[in-house]
Amino acid sequence: xxxxxxxxxxxxxxxxxxxxxxxxxxxxxxxxxxxxxxxxxxxxxxxxxxxxxxxxxxxxxxxxxxxxxxxxxxxxxxxxxxxxxxxxxxxxxxxxxxxxxxxxxxxxxxxxxxxxxxxxxxxxxxxxxxxxxxxxxxxxxxxxxxxxxxxxxxxxxxxxxxxxxxxxxxxxxxxxxxxxxxxxxxxxxxxxxxxxxxxxxxxxxxxxxxxxxxxxxxxxxxxxxxxxxxxxxxxxxxxxxxxxxxxxxxxxxxxxxxxxxxxxxxxxxxxxxxxxxxxxxxxxxxxxxxxxxxxxxxxxxxxxxxxxxxxxxxxxxxxxxxxxxxxxxxxxxxxxxxxxxxxxxxxxxxxxxxxxxxxxxxxxxxxxxxxxxxxxxxxxxxxxxxxxxxxxxxxxxxxxxxxxxxxxxxxxxxxxxxxxxxxxxxxxxxxxxxxxxxxxxxxxxxxxxxxxxxxxxxxxxxxxxxxxx
Amino acid sequence: xxxxxxxxxxxxxxxxxxxxxxxxxxxxxxxxxxxxxxxxxxxxxxxxxxxxxxxxxxxxxxxxxxxxxxxxxxxxxxxxxxxxxxxxxxxxxxxxxxxxxxxxxxxxxxxxxxxxxxxxxxxxxxxxxxxxxxxxxxxxxxxxxxxxxxxxxxxxxxxxxxxxxxxxxxxxx
Numbered sequence: 001x002x003x004x005x006x007x008x009x010x011x012x013x014x015x016x017x018x019x020x021x022x023x024x025x026x027x028x029x030x031x032x033x034x035x036x037x038x039x040x041x042x043x044x045x046x047x048x049x050x051x052x053x054x055x056x057x058x059x060x061x062x063x064x065x066x067x068x069x070x071x072x073x074x075x076x077x078x079x080x081x082x083x084x085x086x087x088x089x090x091x092x093x094x095x096x097x098x099x100x101x102x103x104x105x106x107x108x109x110x111x112x113x114x115x116x117x118x119x120x121x122x123x124x125x126x127x128x129x130x131x132x133x134x135x136x137x138x139x140x141x142x143x144x145x146x147x148x149x150x151x152x153x154x155x156x157x158x159x160x161x162x163x164x165x166x167x168x169x170x171x172x173x174x175x176x177x178x179x180x181x182x183x184x185x186x187x188x189x190x191x192x193x194x195x196x197x198x199x200x201x202x203x204x205x206x207x208x209x210x211x212x213x214x215x216x217x218x219x220x221x222x223x224x225x226x227x228x229x230x231x232x233x234x235x236x237x238x239x240x241x242x243x244x245x246x247x248x249x250x251x252x253x254x255x256x257x258x259x260x261x262x263x264x265x266x267x268x269x270x271x272x273x274x275x276x277x278x279x280x281x282x283x284x285x286x287x288x289x290x291x292x293x294x295x296x297x298x299x300x301x302x303x304x305x306x307x308x309x310x311x312x313x314x315x316x317x318x319x320x321x322x323x324x325x326x327x328x329x330x331x332x333x334x335x336x337x338x339x340x341x342x343x344x345x346x347x348x349x350x351x352x353x354x355x356x357x358x359x360x361x362x363x364x365x366x367x368x369x370x371x372x373x374x375x376x377x378x379x380x381x382x383x384x385x386x387x388x389x390x391x392x393x394x395x396x397x398x399x400x401x402x403x404x405x406x407x408x409x410x411x412x413x414x415x416x417x418x419x420x421x422x423x424x425x426x427x428x429x430x431x432x433x434x435x436x437x438x439x440x441x442x443x444x445x446x447x448x449x450x451x452x453x454x455x456x457x458x459x460x461x462x463x464x465x466x467x468x469x
Numbered sequence: 470x471x472x473x474x475x476x477x478x479x480x481x482x483x484x485x486x487x488x489x490x491x492x493x494x495x496x497x498x499x500x501x502x503x504x505x506x507x508x509x510x511x512x513x514x515x516x517x518x519x520x521x522x523x524x525x526x527x528x529x530x531x532x533x534x535x536x537x538x539x540x541x542x543x544x545x546x547x548x549x550x551x552x553x554x555x556x557x558x559x560x561x562x563x564x565x566x567x568x569x570x571x572x573x574x575x576x577x578x579x580x581x582x583x584x585x586x587x588x589x590x591x592x593x594x595x596x597x598x599x600x601x602x603x604x605x606x607x608x609x610x611x612x613x614x615x616x617x618x619x620x621x622x623x624x625x626x627x628x629x630x631x632x633x634x635x636x637x638x639x640x641x642x
Binding site: 002013016018083148151153154155163165185204206210218229436 | 480502503504505506507508509510511514515517519521523524527540542544545546548549551553554556560563564566567569571572573574576577578580581584585587588589590591592593597598599602603604605606611642
């Protein structure tokens with residue numbers, strides 16, 4: 001990073017070649033490789049297939065899925081919870097790290113916030129996909145019509161619609177506002193249509209002293225507001241289930257359990273995304289083992305928390321032996337044993353011991369093992385929440401198992417491809433690294449000599465933003 | 470549009486020296502600012518005299534959102550009085566949830582629009598003072614001046630403090 005010979009007391013930005021730093025951090029915008037086109041092509045093709053199959057399902061009817069009586073919720077709802085859960089940590093981590101002034105946060109912020117925005121877009125589409133007569137989705141909008149029908153705000157599904165909408169708008173705003181200084185930077189560094197594009201998006205931000213002060217207060221306010229919204233969203237997603245008198249769902253612990261599970265899978269998602277960004281855009285000097293170590297520690301804590309919540313839920317049902325609930329839990333040892341084992345092994349048995357080891361946390365390739373394992377385990381957990389409770393619902397005469405058909409697999413593959421495609425397009429046209437935050441960190445960092453050693457010292461203006469926010 | 474003296478500085482220390490020198494010119498509050506690629510602490514080079522008011526807009530947005538959420542819930546209950554799960558038509562817990570979500574949305578939008586307005590975003594004056602070299606580590610110190618004498622003294626102060634380029638521009642700060 002060195003551009004100019006450092007002098008004692010200089011901040012790190014003073015001896016950083018900023019042009020080179022810009023090139024390194026904006027690699028995703030500046031260089032387009034054949035791999036990017038290939039990735040976009042594959043993701044686009046899978047998404048197209050998903051759209052075609054969805055159209056087929058919409059024209060033919062929900063009978064082409066594996067739904068049966070009494071399992072009317074299946075892969076789609078499990079995927080909804082999974083995607084909304086994945087969305088949790090991006091913005092939440094970013095907001096918490098911003099408010100706690102975690103000095104290592106800068107390189108993680110943008111990628112994590114973008115992950116939230118796109119997973120929410122995918123997750124928000126799934127209720128519409130599952131709706132049945134999808135073209136009537138506008139019935140959920142409150143507007144006067146000749147039918148005199150109004151959305152039923154007493155339904156948890158409407159709470160969900162409101163919460164996801166608020167969180168999506170909040171996450172997009174948080175992502176966009178955080179990008180404004182970087183969009184201004186790209187505006188000043190680009191030409192042609194790109195200059196016009198970034199000029200419009202940077203909204204005339206120039207970096208005056210007054211603008212920076214207000215920008216910081218706005219960022220802090222957004223961070224303060226987005227945390228309770230994030231918690232409420234997954235609580236409300238859990239209430240979609242917990243409000244129903246369905247064994248296995250009707251539990252008071254569901255809201256915090258869902259929030260913990262969402263943060264758990266979300267952090268794992270952030271680790272995977274960071275590792276891919278690091279490799280794809282050669283960000284080794286920016287996304288260092290320290291970042292993975294810190295994310296690994298968070299992940300290790302969440303593994304324990306998830307285990308604690310799951311055991312608490314299981315223990316009360318096991319001891320109580322309420323017949324209706326016990327039948328659901330017993331099915332975990334029957335047809336749902338593979339899912340149950342996948343969940344336990346992938347969410348706890350593999351990640352916990354691995355994440356306890358510093359060597360694993362600081363190795364980008366090794367930490368991917370528990371991160372991928374957790375994402376798989378949490379998907380299994382979502383399936384296990386949704387399906388057995390319906391398949392073993394109160395009356396044994398209506399019990400039936402469920403397995404998704406090619407239609408559901410295709411549509412959900414399309415949804416996953418949509419996430420990949422959106423992320424790749426974002427990385428191409430927008431700054432995937434929070435360049436201004438990284439520069440600000442360098443600006444605040446000096447080398448300080450303590451006795452016989454030199455350590456990094458990071459300055460911070462105490463309480464300026466909080467005083468206003 | 471007015472005359473603005475723009476001095477380009479290598480680092481904060483020289484810009485701060487120029488900022489101190491400009492104080493001696495008794496320029497009106499708010500007529501001296503920096504343009505930089507990283508935020509500088511208030512008082513490092515210049516001080517921002519204007520109070521930050523938009524958090525009040527965020528709070529107002531919260532209340533407007535809460536009122537909208539409350540109104541939405543109550544209106545839909547009354548317009549379509551469907552008994553759900555044996556609950557009363559006007560049920561308090563769902564009302565709290567909808568009110569909370571819309572209130573938070575109001576606060577977010579209040580922050581976005583209030584903050585954006587106070588930051589002067591979406592204002593594209595025909596000639597805004599700017600220097601892209603701030604992205605290469607430079608700091609631009611800008612002083613809005615009136616009359617040739619003030620301009621001459623501001624240029625002198627910036628040059629003496631170590632400005633690597635000092636120029637007069639017609640534009641908006």
